[in-house]
Amino acid sequence: MSDGPGFAYLLLMLILPLSALAARRLPLGSMAKMALGWVAIFAVLILAVGNWERVAPAFRALGDTLGISDQSVSGDTVRIRKGEDGHFWANVVVNGVERRMLIDSGATTTAISTDTATAAGIDLDEDAFNTLIDTANGTISARRATGKTIDIGGIHARDIGVVVSPAFGDTNVIGMNFLSRLKSWRVEGNVLVLQPKGGLVSDSDALSPNSI
Structure with missing residues (x-):
């Protein structure tokens, strides 16, 4: 995203679940896998928001399929x-x-x-x-x-x-x-x-x- 405040907001949202994972004191391997999962989720969100005009038709098609x-x-x-x-x-x-x-x-x-x-x-x-x-x-x-x-x-x-x-x-x-x-x-x-x-x-x- 080129929008600085918007990117900072998404980064803050990412930090919150990562902080929650750290507080649970999970094994390092499990925490790393969950952290990567959250990073992937937010990466997809950032790409979707930045390219909404391109991905919107796909979301609408999915909505049509699901009724x-x-x-x-x-x-x-x-x-x-x-x-x-x-x-x-x-x-x-x-x-x-x-x-x-x-x-x-x-x-x-x-x-x-x-x-x-x-x-x-x-x-x-x-x-x-x-x-x-x-x-x-x-x-x-x-x-x-x-x-x-x-x-x-x-x-x-x-x-x-x-x-x-x-x-x-x-x-x-x-x-x-x-x-x-x-x-x-x-x-x-x-x-x-x-x-x-x-x-x-x-x-x-x-x-x-x-x-x-």
Whole structure:
């Protein structure tokens, strides 16, 4: 880790169990084996934290396998569990950039923050007039653009219209212009179920069988 305070904190956490082992006055060989085990555990933690963007997909895949993930894929169906805040949040990949996005059937258009638009390389039409959008916090100004690819699990969509505004802060929203392309979407208890259409051709692009 390049973060000095963070590394010092992990080092302190390592010292505590090692000190406890020393206090137990175990045989030197046993204590050495246990100490090496703790060192290995913390080494893995340090590597995981420092490379979280690379290892996060593996953790999510493991969660899907164990059935404990907030988002799971079965065949071409995506299931998303309701969050503690009462909303459905999906792991979405926009132009190859992964973001946590709120699924909101009350939003007409998919909305993304300026940071997400920049990271995803979304071109904003600087010559276009700003669009006024009514939100829960009032009317805001936004620019229209296009997400070339928007993926949720095994559901793939191309050329989805989006609106971009700094007024969205860090929040990104999947709106009805995405949901309306699905074969169906519904809520079963605390789970949102998304099912794509098969073999649909949209915006002059042939999509894969699991595309919307």
